[in-house]
Amino acid sequence: MSKSQTRVVVTGLGATTPLGGDLPSTWSALLAGESGIRSLDWEGVEDLPVRFAATLKVDPAEVMPKQSLRRLDRNQAIALIAAREAWTSAGFAPAVSNKTMRNEEPAGVPGGFVVDGERLGVVVSSGIGGLHTALNSYEVFREQGWSRVSPFTVPMLMPNGASGHVGIEFGATAGSHALVSACASSGEAVGYAIDMIRAGRADVVICGGTESCIHPLQMASFGRMRAMSTRNEEPARASRPYDKNRDGFVLGEGAAMLILESEEHARARGARVHGIAAGCGYSNDAYDIVLPDPSGGGQAKAMQRALADAGLKPEDIVHINAHATSTPSGDVAELNSIKAGLGEEAAAKVVITATKSMTGHLLGGAGALESVFTILALRDGLVPAVANLEDLDDEVDLDIVRDEPRKLADGPAAALNNSFGFGGHNVSVAFQRAL
Amino acid sequence: MAVATEQQILDGLAEIIDEIVGIDKSEVTPEKNFIDDLDIDSLSMVEIAVAAQDRFGVEIPDDELRNLKSVQDVINFVQKLQS
Numbered sequence: 220m221s222k223s224q225t226r227v228v229v230t231g232l233g234a235t236t237p238l239g240g241d242l243p244s245t246w247s248a249l250l251a252g253e254s255g256i257r258s259l260d261w262e263g264v265e266d267l268p269v270r271f272a273a274t275l276k277v278d279p280a281e282v283m284p285k286q287s288l289r290r291l292d293r294n295q296a297i298a299l300i301a302a303r304e305a306w307t308s309a310g311f312a313p314a315v316s317n318k319t320m321r322n323e324e325p326a327g328v329p330g331g332f333v334v335d336g337e338r339l340g341v342v343v344s345s346g347i348g349g350l351h352t353a354l355n356s357y358e359v360f361r362e363q364g365w366s367r368v369s370p371f372t373v374p375m376l377m378p379n380g381a382s383g384h385v386g387i388e389f390g391a392t393a394g395s396h397a398l399v400s401a402c403a404s405s406g407e408a409v410g411y412a413i414d415m416i417r418a419g420r421a422d423v424v425i426c427g428g429t430e431s432c433i434h435p436l437q438m439a440s441f442g443r444m445r446a447m448s449t450r451n452e453e454p455a456r457a458s459r460p461y462d463k464n465r466d467g468f469v470l471g472e473g474a475a476m477l478i479l480e481s482e483e484h485a486r487a488r489g490a491r492v493h494g495i496a497a498g499c500g501y502s503n504d505a506y507d508i509v510l511p512d513p514s515g516g517g518q519a520k521a522m523q524r525a526l527a528d529a530g531l532k533p534e535d536i537v538h539i540n541a542h543a544t545s546t547p548s549g550d551v552a553e554l555n556s557i558k559a560g561l562g563e564e565a566a567a568k569v570v571i572t573a574t575k576s577m578t579g580h581l582l583g584g585a586g587a588l589e590s591v592f593t594i595l596a597l598r599d600g601l602v603p604a605v606a607n608l609e610d611l612d613d614e615v616d617l618d619i620v621r622d623e624p625r626k627l628a629d630g631p632a633a634a635l636n637n638s639f640g641f642g643g644h645n646v647s648v649a650f651q652r653a654l
Numbered sequence: 655m656a657v658a659t660e661q662q663i664l665d666g667l668a669e670i671i672d673e674i675v676g677i678d679k680s681e682v683t684p685e686k687n688f689i690d691d692l693d694i695d696s697l698s699m700v701e702i703a704v705a706a707q708d709r710f711g712v713e714i715p716d717d718e719l720r721n722l723k724s725v726q727d728v729i730n731f732v733q734k735l736q737s
Contacts, residue, residue, distance in 0.1 A: 284676055285676075286673075286674065286675055286676035287676075289674065289701075290697075290698075321675060321677070321693075322676045366704065367704065369701065370697040370698075370700040370701060371697055371701075
């Protein structure tokens with residue numbers, strides 16, 4: 220047991236991803252080994268080094284009126300879509316102080332549990348923020364002058380915009396936060412949400428991450444870093460963690476949200492509990508602004524601190540959803556960190572997957588989406604297989620799920636979800652199966 | 655641009671308001687106050703004003719926008735500038 224006596228449980232989940240417009244469709248596509256990665260059909264795309272990405276399966280315009288989308292950056296729209304699904308799945312009634320977008324039905328279950336807004340918090344991260352808005356607005360400015368720039372430009376481009384909108388929509392007055400730490404952002408969001416509940420600041424927290432920055436500038440900038448796969452002819456086979464022929468990550472977009480709740484609050488209302496958000500560990504490499512510390516010490520420390528925070532032992536961990544972005548050096552370095560963090564013996568028993576092989580890399584949305592996958596893997600006893608793993612890298616000596624999903628044994632089980640970000644941020648979130 | 659009738663301005667404004675904030679055209683009547691009756695926020699008013707300028711070929715300075723509180727105010731303002 221951790222230092223605090225308050226246990227935090229997961230009672231609601233939602234997502235919109237390259238695999239599906241909601242979580243059930245995303246999860247079944249993931250278990251089926253489908254790919255959300257496709258060619259881009261932009262004008263002028265042939266001039267880019269990378270011409271594919273993991274774009275959303277369901278465009279926000281299909282589920283949101285155009286008037287709402289005028290005032291929301293794409294990352295904010297999808298954050299709301301995922302938050303609404305999570306809210307409804309938790310069995311909550313439409314928020315009392317609901318200020319949803321005009322002409323939209325407030326999310327929630329009629330006659331469901333009424334959440335006290337004063338005890339409701341929000342932690343929603345984005346790594347990049349409103350890149351589409353910033354660049355599109357500048358285009359309008361240059362072509363049509365300053366008076367044509369949307370008055371919503373600032374709230375649309377600020378990286379805390381999604382957190383703000385989720386807080387407004389559900390009337391969450393306990394606090395609204397947006398942690399920005401690149402690809403570790405929404406792992407940290409889940410960790411911060413756990414701490415908000417432990418500290419007694421809230422009984423319920425909507426937490427998660429969102430990202431939408433698939434734009435020519437990003438393809439060019441990440442391309443210049445030589446960080447992305449250039450397998451332009453075979454997009455669905457481009458993201459291949461642990462495979463000998465991996466050549467970089469694939470940019471993805473999407474949002475994922477979790478409803479965290481104090482166990483006491485959840486039990487009192489008879490909520491369905493998907494899993495336990497057991498704890499979170501952080502570290503910072505303090506090494507280089509983009510390169511991970513080659514010693515892997517920071518990543519190992521994050522995992523050890525997650526175990527300590529959750530009151531778990533290395534041998535309790537049966538599964539890890541790895542950060543594994545399909546870069547030549549990063550994937551194996553993380554496996555070495557897992558061995559250092561858990562010890563060789565415990566690490567050898569862990570079932571490891573890399574779901575970015577199918578979703579692409581959601582950057583600031585990755586930590587939350589993969590936390591959701593980790594919870595479902597424990598809940599359903601099924602770990603998705605890594606896609607495109609045809610020729611295992613010789614340096615991989617841990618148990619990677621290949622070809623088909625792996626069943627987990629019944630009974631007590633815990634898992635980690637790792638996320639590492641530019642800047643040196645390492646975060647590992649620990650979950651336990653609810654028994 | 656030809657001078658618009660009061661009805662044409664009303665119809666045009668209602669279309670703009672529907673397009674930008676999604677309020678049914680039938681709700682946009684001359685006596686309605688943008689903020690109190692139609693619940694339009696100030697940033698959306700800025701967007702509506704820009705669209706109205708394009709549509710009616712008049713300039714609505716920011717200073718003036720503050721005084722345009724009702725649908726009738728806009729109709730009067732546009733008619734005055736067009737004549």
